Amino acid sequence: MPKPLSGTDNTKIEDPLNTAFEIYRDIIPDFSLFQESLEKPFPVHLRMNRLLAAPSKVVSRLRERGIRLTQVLKAYDTLFVAQNLPYPGNLLEYFLGYFHPQAMTSALAALAMRPRKHALVLDMCAAPGGKSAHLADLVENTGFMVCNDLFSNRHVPLGHTLSRLGVQNAVVTGYQAQEFPLRHPFDYILADVPCSCEGKFRITSKKTFYREDKGKTKLPDTQKKILLRGFDLLKADGEMLYATCTYNPAENEAVINSLLNHRDAELLPIDLKVAFEPGLTEWNHETYDKRLARTARFYPHQTDSVGFFMARIGHK
Ligand SMILES: C[S@@+](CC[C@H](N)C(=O)[O-])C[C@H]1O[C@@H](n2cnc3c(N)ncnc32)[C@H](O)[C@@H]1O
Numbered sequence: 329m330p331k332p333l334s335g336t337d338n339t340k341i342e343d344p345l346n347t348a349f350e351i352y353r354d355i356i357p358d359f360s361l362f363q364e365s366l367e368k369p370f371p372v373h374l375r376m377n378r379l380l381a382a383p384s385k386v387v388s389r390l391r392e393r394g395i396r397l398t399q400v401l402k403a404y405d406t407l408f409v410a411q412n413l414p415y416p417g418n419l420l421e422y423f424l425g426y427f428h429p430q431a432m433t434s435a436l437a438a439l440a441m442r443p444r445k446h447a448l449v450l451d452m453c454a455a456p457g458g459k460s461a462h463l464a465d466l467v468e469n470t471g472f473m474v475c476n477d478l479f480s481n482r483h484v485p486l487g488h489t490l491s492r493l494g495v496q497n498a499v500v501t502g503y504q505a506q507e508f509p510l511r512h513p514f515d516y517i518l519a520d521v522p523c524s525c526e527g528k529f530r531i532t533s534k535k536t537f538y539r540e541d542k543g544k545t546k547l548p549d550t551q552k553k554i555l556l557r558g559f560d561l562l563k564a565d566g567e568m569l570y571a572t573c574t575y576n577p578a579e580n581e582a583v584i585n586s587l588l589n590h591r592d593a594e595l596l597p598i599d600l601k602v603a604f605e606p607g608l609t610e611w612n613h614e615t616y617d618k619r620l621a622r623t624a625r626f627y628p629h630q631t632d633s634v635g636f637f638m639a640r641i642g643h644k
Pocket residue numbers: 434452453454455456457458459460476477478479482503504505506520521522523550
């Protein structure tokens with residue numbers, strides 16, 4: 329039951345921590361652990377940037393200065409958690425582009441895509457650029473990447489991230505992703521769409537994170553259009569990743585389900601060495617395509633990071 333708080337006038341007010349996600353009680357496993365995880369401080373994760381320095385050297389250099397770094401997941405030797413580094417952006421190594429502070433689940437998006445070298449890559453919603461820079465790292469600055477974001481003020485942090493991290497294979501564009509005008513087909517497309525950001529609860533203000541409409545109105549519509557446009561730009565053997573940082577099925581499974589209803593799309597398995605739950609095949613009296621179980625839900629009590637959703641998509 330939601331925990332009531334006492335207001336100053338003795339009225340009962342609801343504790344947002346306990347009520348905000350109540351609607352997901354039946355779909356989030358170990359719900360009480362999930363709720364507890366929301367009260368824990370958010371860990372500082374660093375992704376080592378192989379474009380500018382050897383990760384092992386950077387890790388040794390930081391450890392010599394007393395920074396406690398631990399590899400987050402055995403399988404990924406570029407992802408670390410820093411136990412005593414509240415402001416990683418103050419370090420010289422940050423300015424040198426040797427690492428990027430990035431939530432672990434956010435870094436998993438590019439790892440799930442695993443783009444091959446010399447590929448043509450489109451990042452439809454790219455700012456502030458953490459995932460674009462990671463993709464450039466994985467293709468070792470080969471091929472060509474279009475980093476698109478609608479808002480020109482977001483191009484400043486995007487350009488900064490790309491240049492600080494030594495990305496040399498990218499251009500920045502400013503189109504509406506759902507009407508992305510270039511017609512050339514891409515090998516890999518990332519649609520890390522605007523969303524209600526519920527998964528960022530631990531790092532955003534409790535008061536501003538929550539959108540009352542739960543994305544029922546405009547967001548899913550935009551997300552569906554972006555996904556559709558992305559899919560239409562995908563080469564026959566290309567791969568696309570749809571990602572959000574929300575738990576809301578209306579912005580996750582329902583969006584993918586809509587693509588499956590309108591295009592000959594297939595859902596590809598997500599091969600990541602980290603705990604995640606399969607996507608839902610029903611929600612709120614709606615049934616989705618059974619293949620939605622191939623999508624992935626990431627929860628903070630399982631990953632100690634931002635809540636996330638991913639679907640890997642190809643042509644049938
Ligand atoms: C979740 S953020 C992307 C984060 C980014 N991928 C990263 O890893 O740093 C979503 C982005 O979509 C952009 N955006 C919002 N609506 C858009 C649209 N219709 N077309 C393109 N970009 C849009 C926002 O400006 C925002 O930067």
